Amino acid sequence: MVNVGIIGCGNISRFHHEGYAAAGARIAHVCDVRLEVAQGVASRYGARASTDYRAVLDDPEVALVSILLPASLHREACLAAIAAGKGVVCEKTLTDSAESSTEVVKAAAQAGNFFATGFMKRFFPAMQQAKTLLADMGEVVSLYARSWQPFGVLWDESLPREYSDRPSSVIRSYGGGVLVCGGSHILDLIHFYAGRPTQVSGQMRSREGLDFDVQANAMLWLKDGGIAHFEALWHPHAFAGYERNGWDERLEINTAKGRLDIYTVKWDHPENNGALLVHQDARSGRVTEHRYPAVNPFHIEMAEILRRFEAGEPASPSAWDGYVVDQLIETITASANQRGALLPIPWQDLN
Ligand SMILES: NC(=O)c1ccc[n+]([C@@H]2O[C@H](COP(=O)([O-])OP(=O)(O)OC[C@H]3O[C@@H](n4cnc5c(N)ncnc54)[C@H](O)[C@@H]3O)[C@@H](O)[C@H]2O)c1
Structure with missing residues (x-):
């Protein structure tokens, strides 16, 4: 034990x-x-x-x-x-x-x-199945990945104290806004499915009275020539998304052989619904929906961590995967500060 x-x-x-x-x-x-x-x-x-x-x-x-x-x-x-x-x-x-x-x-x-x-998020069964399917689908040509999370209070005229304080509670806990909070998971999934991007153009925006970003966009050049479109947004739409509860986080991954659409569920209420994966085969036109029971991805994650730890296997996602996301965040931020300049990603050779 x-x-x-x-x-x-x-x-x-x-x-x-x-x-x-x-x-x-x-x-x-x-x-x-x-x-x-x-x-x-x-x-x-x-x-x-x-x-x-x-x-x-x-x-x-x-x-x-x-x-x-x-x-x-x-x-x-x-x-x-x-x-x-x-x-x-x-x-x-x-x-x-x-x-x-x-x-x-x-x-x-x-x-x-x-x-x-x-x-x-890698531990949702839908994410794991997408990885398995992608292994036979060829290189990623185009990927759309977004994390839209409901946070209506940020769009109200008067802000609660915790957000108007300096530093705000968001900066104190997370060091940044939606890019590091919701966006980091999505950047990890871009890396998981499409490898390390090579260059990036970024945009970020805040609202008056806030000391953190509420929107971040990026175009990321994939290593084989494809493109990933990324957006993270804290928005006021209470009923948006697959669950109709404002949580509107999804990925669309396109290769020459087909498309995968993945819809995640609200991160702290995984008991409500299972994530959904839809696979379209480009040649036959066949569409397969992979539906899963509501599971807690943290429980799958912790069980897998313990299994690997006890077996003496390396961890996955690893420290390296954490670095990749932090490097992407930093380069997107640098690009946004230069009005979306196209920047090479200065990967450190750590592997
Ligand atoms: N995987 C996810 O979906 C997800 C969701 C939320 C948060 N997170 C991450 O989890 C981490 C924590 O976030 P959170 O939302 O729980 O933050 P939080 O502010 O709610 O919790 C941080 C806790 O650390 C304690 N603390 C602060 N300084 C300490 C110290 N020096 N020694 C001991 N305790 C100390 C605080 O009292 C607090 O209880 C962050 O890195 C965040 O990005 C991940």
């Missing part, structure tokens, strides 16, 4: 500890600067509670830690966890810059630690 440490007990935390527990791991140590919150989680599992994450890293019983802190703390916590010899699972985004992510990738590789980055 794997003994797990949970570092950070905010919004995302329950998906990790409940996922680990469902997959048979033991939650051994829980940390948050807010002691009562850490104790609340720890008491569910008979675990120890601490306010300093170093206590979790010093705990000899803990083999694997999930780092669920604000993005600005990921670099230091990841490096400390690697140095302490723990297996590491870091929520996306890996860090808050390509340079810091490079450091983490190198440190994990040198120490030989198990290191996973938390891109749970």
